[in-house]
Amino acid sequence: MQITHLGHAAALVEVADRRILIDPGNFSAAWHAVTDLDAILVTHQHPDHVDPEHVGALIDNNPQAQVWVEPQVLKAVELPRGEGLAADSTVELGGVTIGAVGGWHAVIHRDIPQIGNVGLVISAEGEPTLFHPGDSLATVPSGIDVLAVPAYGPWAAMKETVDFVRAVGAPQGFPIHDGLLHERGFQLVLGRMNAMTPTEVRDLRDGTPWTPQA
Incomplete structure (x- = not known):
């Protein structure tokens, strides 16, 4: 498995000869020119996870790619094509x-309607298992080797994130959802995750592909 963080929640996962892009949102442009994808996955409808302005071109430029999205995305965002991927389903x-x-x-505020979100567990024989939770810390799947850790959002506090990372118990991880943090904030979160959880959390913001240990 090789993982490239393409800004905020976006990650390119290369595993078992497949190229999978998760959450191409509007906090980053690093994914705009990505091609040769086998799948495009979207955890939920917020624009920082699926950019309504540029996702259509991404899909058009990857005609062979399967497009699986949280079902509400199909009505909220205009896509050239796509299929719903509901919770508790597998493809x-x-x-x-x-x-x-x-x-x-996750609940942002009681006055803001809650929307759908699916966390994504990606696995292949002989490879580490990756969990990208989207914008929720409520579900803790078992057997996770690599965790994409939401570093900051208006829906989470550090105490919740620390407990989530501990509960998942993955030996390796990397921060995502960091688009609202400046450098000091990012380093604060990274330091706390490494000091207070069993997970070795790596900074992948330079866009260099990372191969987690099997």
């Missing part, structure tokens, strides 16, 4: 299994 992509877990976005 196969060659030798890769993609499981959707959870179902709901």
Whole structure:
């Protein structure tokens, strides 16, 4: 498995000869020119996870890619094509299994309607298992080797994030959802995750592909 962080929640996962892009949102442009994708996955409808202005071109430029999105995305965002991926469902992509877990976005405020969110568990035989939770800390799947850790959002506090990372218990991880943090804030979160959880959390913001240990 090789993982490239393409800004905020976006990650390119290369595993079992498949190229999978997760959450191409509008806090980053690093994914705009990505091609040769086998799948495009979206955890929920917020624009920092699916950019309504540029996602259509991404899909058009990857005509062979399967597009699986949290079901509410199909009505909220205009896509050239796509299929709903509901919580507790699984799809196969060659030798890769993609499981959707959870179902709901974390509560931002009681006055803001809650929307759907699926966490994504990506696994392949002989490879580490990756969990990208989208915008929710409510679901803790078992057997996770690599965790994409939401570093900051208006829906989470550090105490919740620390407990989530501890509960998942993955040996390795990397921060995502960091688009609202300046450098000092990012380093604060990174330091706390490494000091207070069993997970070795790596900074992947330079865009260099990372190969987690099996």
